[in-house]
Amino acid sequence: MIRCNLSDVMVLDQQKAEDFYVGKLGFVKKHDVPAGGARWLTVQAADGSGVELLLEPAGMDFAREYQKALYDRGIPFTQLGCDDVQAEYERLTKLGVTFRSEPAAPAPGLPVMATFEDGCGNLILLVEG
Template identity: 50%
Template sequence: MRIILTSVFVNDQNRALKFYTEKLGFVKKNDVAAGDYRWLTVVSPEDQNGTELLLEPGNNPVAQAYQKGIFEQGIPAASFGVKDVRAEYEKLKERGVKFTMEPTEVMPHVIIAVLDDSCGNLIQIQQTPQK
């Protein structure tokens, strides 16, 4: 068994697509009309057949409460792996991404930073030792 899809609730699918592709560098995989919304997924350019991230409309009141609650508590909605958090942090800051936590070593050889995706979520980037 493997994870093929995960999602984050977003308050604006168009803005989310722009942020996740133009700022973070993901690639649009699916964009299919689904009523008033879209089945909109992005993938890593390094693994375009890998796990998809669904940019899911957050208009459901339960989703809104969840998204607001974890955001206010500073809990990231997702975590993305990077080879070098400090380098990624600098690159993303240059692209205008706002961070709520600068690169921080939280365990030996584990470094994280947290960014605001501008669509209602905090996202963690994480560097872990290569296996």
């Protein structure tokens, strides 16, 4: 059986991304290893569940162009999950996180979700469940 062990999100500034994903979202740093002019920097849920998230520098022009195109069109780069989107929305809003939408189920039968900015060039979709 194949499973996902690692996913990534491109970031414009790894330190800013670490501060956001650890300091505000509540992930814990798992790996932080020098890699050329950058770092192999991964975070994971505080309880150890889920896959590691690589905070990967968007170092190439085409990567930054792709990231910006998604952002400018309002398309989330990735999605994260939680048990209660409304509670996370309230917690993160108090921490200064900018949301593009309030928590809502976009259609009957779909989970509650909300989109926020990570401050590192991405929109992230937060999904309940």
